[in-house]
Amino acid sequence: MRLRGSALVMTLYLLFLLVPIYWLVNMSFKTNTEITSTFTLFPNSFTLRNYVVILTDPSWYMGYVNSIIYVTMNVVISLTVALPAAYAFSRYTFMGDKHLFFWLLTNRMAPPAVFALPFFQLYSSVGLFDTHIAVALAHCLFNVPLAVWILEGFMRGVPKEIDETAYIDGYSFPRFFIKIFMPLIASGIGVAAFFCFMFSWVELLLSRTLTSVNAKPIAATMTRTVSASGMDWGVLAAAGVLTIVPGALVIWFVRNYIAKGFALGRV
Amino acid sequence: MDKTQNNKAWFLVLPVLVIVAFSAIIPLMTVVNYSVNDTFGNNEFFLVGLEWFEEMVTSSRLHEALGRQILFSAIILAIEVPLGIYIALNMPKKGFWASVCLVLMSLPLLIPFNVVGTIWQIFGRVDIGLLGHYLSKIGIDYNYTNDPLDAWITVIVMDVWHWTSLVALLCYAGLQSIPNAYYQAARVDQASRWSVFRYIELPKMAGVLLIAILLRFMDSFMIYTEPFVVTGGGPGNSTTFLSIDLVKMAIGQFDLGPAAAFSLMYFLVILLVSWVFYTVMTNLDKEEGK
Numbered sequence: 001m002r003l004r005g006s007a008l009v010m011t012l013y014l015l016f017l018l019v020p021i022y023w024l025v026n027m028s029f030k031t032n033t034e035i036t037s038t039f040t041l042f043p044n045s046f047t048l049r050n051y052v053v054i055l056t057d058p059s060w061y062m063g064y065v066n067s068i069i070y071v072t073m074n075v076v077i078s079l080t081v082a083l084p085a086a087y088a089f090s091r092y093t094f095m096g097d098k099h100l101f102f103w104l105l106t107n108r109m110a111p112p113a114v115f116a117l118p119f120f121q122l123y124s125s126v127g128l129f130d131t132h133i134a135v136a137l138a139h140c141l142f143n144v145p146l147a148v149w150i151l152e153g154f155m156r157g158v159p160k161e162i163d164e165t166a167y168i169d170g171y172s173f174p175r176f177f178i179k180i181f182m183p184l185i186a187s188g189i190g191v192a193a194f195f196c197f198m199f200s201w202v203e204l205l206l207s208r209t210l211t212s213v214n215a216k217p218i219a220a221t222m223t224r225t226v227s228a229s230g231m232d233w234g235v236l237a238a239a240g241v242l243t244i245v246p247g248a249l250v251i252w253f254v255r256n257y258i259a260k261g262f263a264l265g266r267v
Numbered sequence: 268m269d270k271t272q273n274n275k276a277w278f279l280v281l282p283v284l285v286i287v288a289f290s291a292i293i294p295l296m297t298v299v300n301y302s303v304n305d306t307f308g309n310n311e312f313f314l315v316g317l318e319w320f321e322e323m324v325t326s327s328r329l330h331e332a333l334g335r336q337i338l339f340s341a342i343i344l345a346i347e348v349p350l351g352i353y354i355a356l357n358m359p360k361k362g363f364w365a366s367v368c369l370v371l372m373s374l375p376l377l378i379p380f381n382v383v384g385t386i387w388q389i390f391g392r393v394d395i396g397l398l399g400h401y402l403s404k405i406g407i408d409y410n411y412t413n414d415p416l417d418a419w420i421t422v423i424v425m426d427v428w429h430w431t432s433l434v435a436l437l438c439y440a441g442l443q444s445i446p447n448a449y450y451q452a453a454r455v456d457q458a459s460r461w462s463v464f465r466y467i468e469l470p471k472m473a474g475v476l477l478i479a480i481l482l483r484f485m486d487s488f489m490i491y492t493e494p495f496v497v498t499g500g501g502p503g504n505s506t507t508f509l510s511i512d513l514v515k516m517a518i519g520q521f522d523l524g525p526a527a528a529f530s531l532m533y534f535l536v537i538l539l540v541s542w543v544f545y546t547v548m549t550n551l552d553k554e555e556g557k
Contacts, residue, residue: 006357013354014371020390023397027389035395081282088279094269102545107291109537111489113510114530118294141290144283152414188378195273198353204492205514219379233395240382247377251370253341 021244027237035233050238063218064242066132067201070215073136074200075193078143084190086151087177090159104145106196123210132215135207136200141197152193154188156196191224194254202245301527319528329529331504332512333536336488339508343426343487348480350427356468358439372432384496387425391497415505415544418498422506424461425493431481437479441472460526473551481544488537 028036028050029043054060088094089101119138120129128134162184166176182189208220222239302319323329354372359365375383391411402409411421412529445467453463491510500507507515515531517526 006359009354009357010359010368017371017375017432019397020386020428023390024386027395029462035335039395039400041397069518071333077286081286084279085283088276091270092276094274094276095273097276100284104283104287105542105545107287108498109485109541110295110534111491111510111530111537113491113513113517114298114512114534115294117523119290121297137290140286140382144287148283154483157375169461187445198377199411201377204379204381215286218421219381221383222385233389236385237389240378240385242378243382244377245373250369251373251377253367253416 024237025249027233028241030234032232032234047079047234050234051242053235054238054242058204060221062241063216063221064246066211066215067207067217067219068246070132070135070207070217071137071197071200073132073220074139075144075196077136078140078147078196079189079193081140082144082147082151083189084177086148086155087181089148089152090155101148104148108142108145108149110141112203112205116205120209121204124209129210130212130214134210135215135217138206138210139200139203141206142201145200147192147196150192151188154185154191158184180219190254197250198247249261270382278496278551298527298530299446302531305524319524320532323525323528323532326525328512330506332509335505335507336509337424339490340484340487342423344480344483346423346427347431347434347483348476351431351479352438352472354431354435355438355442355472358435358465360443369436371423372435374432375429376432378429381491381496383425384493387421387428387493389498413502415502418502421497421523422494423495426487426490429493430486434476434479434483436507437475438472441475442468445471454513477544477548477551481541484544485537485541488540 016207026041029046029048031045031047031049034040034138089097092225096254103112114214115138123129123138128137154263158181162180171180204217204219207217211217211220218239222236271445303317305318313321334536343555360369378386389394389398391409393410395404397410399409408414409417411417441523453467458466489510490508494506494508494512495511511527516522
């Protein structure tokens, strides 16, 4: 009885999650006339035209390439700087460590709207405007603190004796860190990378402010569909569907890590 | 764990400091600078002191936006936290279906904010959207572009759709870490379902739940893109939350001074609430460690 109740709750909840997505997918396979003139639950005249538009027009598909480039850069940068810092926070006390940790977290709390304009000016003045690295660095603002926070939780779970044994065995710090320590917290790194990917992929305000042509993310490109001839709903829906795909792929690959990793660490 | 006192650990933290300083301190200082200056263009600034702050503290526009923001965050937390816990309790514990649930539930989290907005914009429209179409068919006069209440409901349902999974996933992780022995002991004692929840599951979830509440509070307080895409802050000003108002002021009207003063106070409010959460959280951690 109890099991059935749970299944029902989950089914309802998943339906609630999936119906709006279904509607988007449904629309992406319709022609614009079908979308605006009739109301159908399934595409009557099934068409791939909307996807063809996106995949053949460089100004569309380059949006995806740009997004993927800066998200990857951001994940790499965030993890590279966050790993040693998280190790320091989990193993040592040092002057001002607690204040520093909270200060880092405050950056995760800063509304991006506050930073949009200063970022624009800062990156313009150092000549980074409209480059992938600019967006990647800007996203470090909230991803680095988050990565440090998550990794610190995982590292605290690794007993300190392991470090000491490694030093007695003659490992140097960098070698110990890469050869022994990182494999131990692999699922933590996976979870941190997942969260960095997620928050960088979905962020729009900063990435739109910092780019104009060369590094324009797909999410910003989507605003283009409002043209003189009215909304191009079909292409808009297709573009939306394509932005979901990379996320879905990432989830599929890390699904075991999420289940395991969530339980181990603090996030 | 006992930590060693070692001030050289600063070197390990240094890269983080450099990168965050570049992307946080410099822009923040620029904002502080704007907030005490006025300009007539041509990059000529002159000091006006706290004038902008005074103007903003007394501005009714800010008060209204703040009121809406607090109401919004309160409603969001009141719906998403209990619902998230409830979903987490009902998720399958392991096996194939657990993976399926995990993947499907994470899906809304990985959709770019403006696409979330687009999905609900389309979904709610009376002419082409599934929801709007059926609501008007059964005779409910629903139109989120004209009616403030409908706009609010749409934005709230959208946020619940978007973020409840995060709360649920975090709680689920907390539940997974409860050893089976606890449940067996409860069964021996013939504990009711409610007391199992109250005395076993809730305390074990407390840590992750606080993280979830903290994240949800911060993010709902900063919400910008989704309502902007769906309602554009309208109808009228009814869904103009703080961030939307701020961007309107800073980038739309280029009122840098007031916008900067506004930003700083906005930031301080978030900081204050988060600090309270954080303190509670670390105290909980310490108690657990004992």
